[in-house]
Amino acid sequence: MDADDAPTPPDATATAEPRIVLRPGPLEGAERRRVAIAAVAPVALVFVLFLPFVIWGAATLGAVAGGALVYGGMLALAAGFVMADREQGRQCPACLHRNPRKAPNCDGCSYDLAARPRFACQERHRVHLDPGMCACGRRLQQLPGSGGIGREIAVILKVGAWLLAFLVGMGLLFQYVG
Ligand SMILES: [Zn+2]
Ligand SMILES: [Zn+2]
DSSP, X not given: OOGGGSOOOOOHHHHOOOOBOOOOOOOOHHHHHHHHHHTTHHHHHHHHHHHHHHHTTSSOHHHHHHHIIIIIHHHHHHHHHHHHHXXXXXXXXXXXXXOOTTOSBOTTTOOBTTTOOOEEOTTOOOOBSSSSBXXXXXXXXXXXXXXXXXXHHXXXXXXXXXXXXXXXXXXXXXXXXX
């Protein structure tokens, strides 16, 4: 009869345990397709780039296909890895909600996706996403930010692409000179 009996919700923000990093879940259909395209496109691209050598009679189709598999395959492996890392990066590490690329905050739990703060005690028992106390009783300290492995591999990938363009360019040059 009187409204004062309604239970008051506990203050979740003040007493919440620091969240831990969750493993990203498996990729979904569209995400897997983007990874597959990234992992196949370089082979096709290298094949098309090398195709003029077959037309000019400088190489056989088999040699070009083999070259496309070797050079394109290496690029494809790296490209597929970068794409998978990016697709998994869209999943919030705190609640696994899938966010649009470059979203500043998680739609599900408002975790800061731009800065991605992480915390651990000095013994590094476990990486947490909120400041607070470790299970061992030590205070959690903020860890230096990480850009993710994908960024470094993307640089290597660009170097690889330039190297490939250089090789093709030199091949074309020798074709004209010879
Ligand atoms: Zn979230
Ligand atoms: Zn600890």
